[in-house]
Amino acid sequence: MIERLHTGPRMSKIVKHNGTIYLCGQVGAGDGVSAQTRDCLARIDALLAEAGSDRGHILQAIVWLADMADFAEMxxxxxxxxxxxxxxxxxxxxARLARDALKVEIIITAAEAPAA
Incomplete structure (x- = not known):
């Protein structure tokens, strides 16, 4: 079974299938790559919690930076x-991101956390 959460005409924020959780690309608000990365990771934490997982169960992350000069700061x-x-x-x-103000986008694949 495939479960989709926060589904719109273009994408779902969360897709779950066979114990694997796929998040759409997450971006953050703020000035600078540090602030945007912190906000982006907070959004990832919230989506993972909603999907029944957490950062300790992330299998893969794909990080896109608007400028690789921000690599160390991110x-x-x-x-x-x-x-x-x-x-x-x-x-x-x-990568060139969707809006000029964006500095980082992160795509996450995670496993569901075991039930407590």
Missing amino acids: NAVWDAWVPEGRAPARACGE
């Missing part, structure tokens, strides 16, 4: 957020 926020010993498979590249 990584400083990312590294503080990822649970120690639970880093997902990750790729990071430079």
Whole structure:
């Protein structure tokens, strides 16, 4: 069974299938890559919680930066957020994002967390 949450005409924010959770690309608000990354990761935390998971169950992350010059600054926020010993498979590249003000977009695939 496929479950879609927050579905619109173009995309769903969350898609669940066979214990795997797929999030649409998340962006953040704020000035600068650090603020946008923190906000983006907070949005990811909220969506994962709604889907029955958390950052410790992320399988893969794809990070797009508007400018690779921001790589170290984004990584400083990312590294503080990822649970120690639970880093997902990750790729990071430079891409033109949907709006000029955006500096980072993150796409997440995660496993559902076991029921408590």
